Amino acid sequence: MSNNPVRICMMADRHKLYDDRIYWKEAISLARHGYSVWFILASDSDDRGVTDEGINFIKIKKKVFVKNRFLNFFINTYHPDGLYQRMFKEASILEADVYHFHDLNVNRVALKLKKLPSKPKIIYDVHEPFPENIIDYNKTTGIKTLLKKCYSGYIRWWESRCSRRYDVIITTEENLRDRFAMTTGNNKVEIIFNYTDMIPGEIPGLKEKIYDAVYSGGITELRGAFRILETVKLVVREMPAFKVLFLGSFFPPQLKDQMEKYAAENKIKDNVILKTEVAYKDVAQYYRQSKLGLGIFLPVPTHRIILQIKIFEYFNFGLPIIGSNFGHIRNYILQNNAGIIVDPEDPAEIAKAMIRMLTDENLYSSLSKNATQASANYQWPMMEEKLINIYDSLVGIEIKTE
Numbered sequence: 347m348s349n350n351p352v353r354i355c356m357m358a359d360r361h362k363l364y365d366d367r368i369y370w371k372e373a374i375s376l377a378r379h380g381y382s383v384w385f386i387l388a389s390d391s392d393d394r395g396v397t398d399e400g401i402n403f404i405k406i407k408k409k410v411f412v413k414n415r416f417l418n419f420f421i422n423t424y425h426p427d428g429l430y431q432r433m434f435k436e437a438s439i440l441e442a443d444v445y446h447f448h449d450l451n452v453n454r455v456a457l458k459l460k461k462l463p464s465k466p467k468i469i470y471d472v473h474e475p476f477p478e479n480i481i482d483y484n485k486t487t488g489i490k491t492l493l494k495k496c497y498s499g500y501i502r503w504w505e506s507r508c509s510r511r512y513d514v515i516i517t518t519e520e521n522l523r524d525r526f527a528m529t530t531g532n533n534k535v536e537i538i539f540n541y542t543d544m545i546p547g548e549i550p551g552l553k554e555k556i557y558d559a560v561y562s563g564g565i566t567e568l569r570g571a572f573r574i575l576e577t578v579k580l581v582v583r584e585m586p587a588f589k590v591l592f593l594g595s596f597f598p599p600q601l602k603d604q605m606e607k608y609a610a611e612n613k614i615k616d617n618v619i620l621k622t623e624v625a626y627k628d629v630a631q632y633y634r635q636s637k638l639g640l641g642i643f644l645p646v647p648t649h650r651i652i653l654q655i656k657i658f659e660y661f662n663f664g665l666p667i668i669g670s671n672f673g674h675i676r677n678y679i680l681q682n683n684a685g686i687i688v689d690p691e692d693p694a695e696i697a698k699a700m701i702r703m704l705t706d707e708n709l710y711s712s713l714s715k716n717a718t719q720a721s722a723n724y725q726w727p728m729m730e731e732k733l734i735n736i737y738d739s740l741v742g743i744e745i746k747t748e
Contacts, residue, residue, distance in 0.1 A: 352380075352381050352382065352443045352444070352737075352741050353381075353382045353384065353441070353442045353443050353444075354376055354381050354384065354442060354444045354445075354446060355384045355386060355437055355440050355442035355444070355445050355446065356372070356373055356383065356384065356385040356386070356387075356446050356447070356448070357386045357387070357433065357437060357445060357446070357447040357448065357449075357455065357456075358385075358386075358387045358388070358447065358448040358449050358452065359387065359408070359429065359433070359449045359451055359452055360388070360448075360449045360451075361387065361448055362387070363385065363387060363389075363397075363405070364625070364626055366540075366626050366655070367540050367655070368385070368448055368471075369385065369401065369626075370543065370626050371540075371726055371729070371730070372446075372471075372538075372733060373385060373399075373401050374399055374401070375730040375733055375734065376733070376734070376737065377400055377401060379734050379737075383400075383401050383402065384401075384402040384403070384404065384440055384442065385401055385402070385403045385404070386403075386404045386406065386433055386436050386437055387403070387405060387406070388405075388406055388407075388429055389405035389406060389407060389408070390407065390408070391405065391407050392405060392406060392407045393405040404436050406429060406432050406433055406436065408422060408429045409427070409428070409429065419451075423451075423454060430451070430452075430454050430455055434459065437455060437459055438458075438459065438462060441462075441464055441466075442466055443466060443467065443741050444466060444468075444469060444737070444741060445459050446471060447468075447469070447470060447471065448471045449473075450476045450501070450505065453470070453505065456468050456508070456512070457508060457511060460511055460512070467513045467740050468511070468512040468513050468514075469512065469514045469515075469736075469740075470508075470509055470514075470515050471516045471538075472515065472518070472522050472526070473518055474648070474652060475521070475522060475647070475648055475651045475652065476501055476502075476505060477498045477499070477501050477502040477505075478498070478646075478648040478651060479648050480494060480497060480498040480501060481494060481495065481647065482568060482646040482648045483566075483568065483648070506525075506526070506529045507529075509526055509529060509530050510529060510530055512530075513740060514534060514536060514740060515530055515534055515535045515536070516535075516537070516538050516736070517535065517536075517537055517538075518537070518538065518539060518540050518652075518653055519537065519539070519651070519652065519653035519674060520537065522651065523537050536732070536736055538729050538732060538733055538736075539653070539658075539724070539729055540653070540655040540658070540729075541658050541726045541729050542655070542659045542661075542662045542721070542724065542725065542726060543725070543726035543727075544629065544630045544633070544659060544662055544663075545630065546630070546633075546634070546663050546664070547630070547634065548634065555635055555636060556589070556635040556636070557589050557590065557591040557619070557632070557635055557636040557637065558585070558589050558590060558636075558637050558638070558700075558704055559588075559590045559591070559636065559637065559638050559639070559668070559700065560590070560591045560593060560633065560636035560638075560639055560640065560665070561574060561590070561591070561592050561594075561640040561641075561656075562593045562594055562629065562632070562633070562656050562659065563593075563594045563656050564594055564595055564597055565592055565594045565595065565596045565597065566596075566597045567601070567644075568643070568646055568649070569643055569644070569649075570640070570641075570642030570643055570644060570670075570690055571592070571601065572608065573642050573644070573691065573693055573696065574590060574592075574696075575605060575608050575612075575618065576693035577642075577693040577696040577697045577700065578590055578614050578617050578618060579693075580693055580694060581697045581700055581701060582617050585701065585704065588617055588700075589616075589617055589618075590618055590619070590640070591619045591621065591632060591636060592605070592618070592620045592621065593621050593623070593624070593629070593632055595623045596622070602620055602622070606620060629659075630663070633660070633662075633663040633665065634663060636663075636665060637665070637704065637710075638665050638666045638668060638685075638700070638710075639656060639659075639663075639665040639666070639667045639668075639685075640667070640669075641654060641656060641657065641667055641668070641669035641675045642668070642669070642670060643669075643670045643673070644670075644691065645670070645672055645690065645691070649670070649672075650672060650673045651673070652673075652674070653674040654674065654675060657669075657675055657678050657724075658721070658724040660717065661678075661682070661684060661717045661718070661720050661721040661724060662721040662724070662725075664714045664715070664717050664718040664721075665714070665717060666684055666685045666703055666710060666713035666714055666716075666717055667679050667684060667685030667686075668685060668686050668687075668688060668696060668699050668700060669687055669688070670687065670688070670689075670690040671687040671688060671689055671690070675687075678720075682716055682719075682720035683712075683716045684713055684716045684717040684720055685713055685717070686699040686702070686703060686713075
């Protein structure tokens with residue numbers, strides 16, 4: 347696809363510029379194959395420019411009109427100077443051939459873009475089961491719970507209704523693919539698995555692993571933050587030098603303080619390292635310094651659907667996994683014999699698995715070898731080829747010249 351001037355506009359209101367999937371995989375892959383890639387996103391400040399990798403970006407400040415977040419969202423949606431009106435304005439000025447968006451509320455912009463005279467193609471890239479997220483990640487009681495369920499049902503209907511207008515729906519796993527295929531048809535829905543593009547390698551001079559276990563990704567209570575801490579409290583009774591690394595963003599931000607307090611009160615402060623997210627290119631070095639990977643997700647509907655990227659990253663670095671006994675993580679562990687599944691709500695069972703894996707050299711070696719071998723099946727270049735094929739078939743016969 348040489349000398350192809352097709353312009354693509356990625357859009358997001360909840361992801362950062364250097365997101366691992368949007369930026370480092372999809373945008374970079376498309377740019378490498380000759381597409382002109384732009385990324386419009388919500389941010390804390392207005393900014394625009396070009397990254398070192400050649401991706402054009404436009405950051406739009408999400409203004410705070412009022413303190414109430416629900417009312418503020420409403421204003422940002424409909425106010426002439428609100429986030430979504432400004433996103434639409436910037437996106438329409440670009441006159442992109444394809445608008446590829448990644449977050450639920452950007453549907454409000456995408457529907458308007460679809461009506462532009464240039465008749466652009468629209469791709470909806472669905473990362474999460476949003477209706478389930480609304481229920482699982484918003485704590486409520488009483489009448490608010492009923493309202494939350496009603497809102498979740500509305501979002502499921504609205505998202506499905508919007509998707510019928512688009513040219514391609516991309517999902518990250520099979521459950522969401524099937525959900526959208528029911529309303530849009532199988533020929534419009536594709537899966538682009540969030541496989542890894544990290545290079546394992548070795549750290550020069552590293553003679554011994556620093557961390558016994560690592561958890562990487564969004565850190566929340568529902569993703570097992572406190573279950574892991576409870577487990578560490580049990581493990582150190584037999585392995586006093588045990589160390590676990592949490593690497594990622596804490597949600598909500600005060601969770602980090604709560605975890606530090608728990609670690610101090612239970613005398614495991616030296617055993618728990620809490621590190622906020624680092625640059626994507628630097629994540630690999632922490633995997634190289636770790637012995638095993640953790641995926642202790644609590645059994646809520648969202649976690650029974652999503653396919654966690656960390657599975658493929660752990661495999662890629664030969665890290666045996668201790669993961670929940672349900673969903674995708676269970677299936678990938680068992681299919682590849684690359685870890686131990688546990689009840690995520692039972693710290694004693696998790697601790698037993700950790701100790702067994704770290705003290706049985708033959709078991710650890712076997713599981714690590716299996717993880718490394720399995721990783722060959724879960725590499726991003728396989729998905730890059732599929733992504734490029736989707737784009738080529740979508741716009742290949744409608745290429746414009748600038």
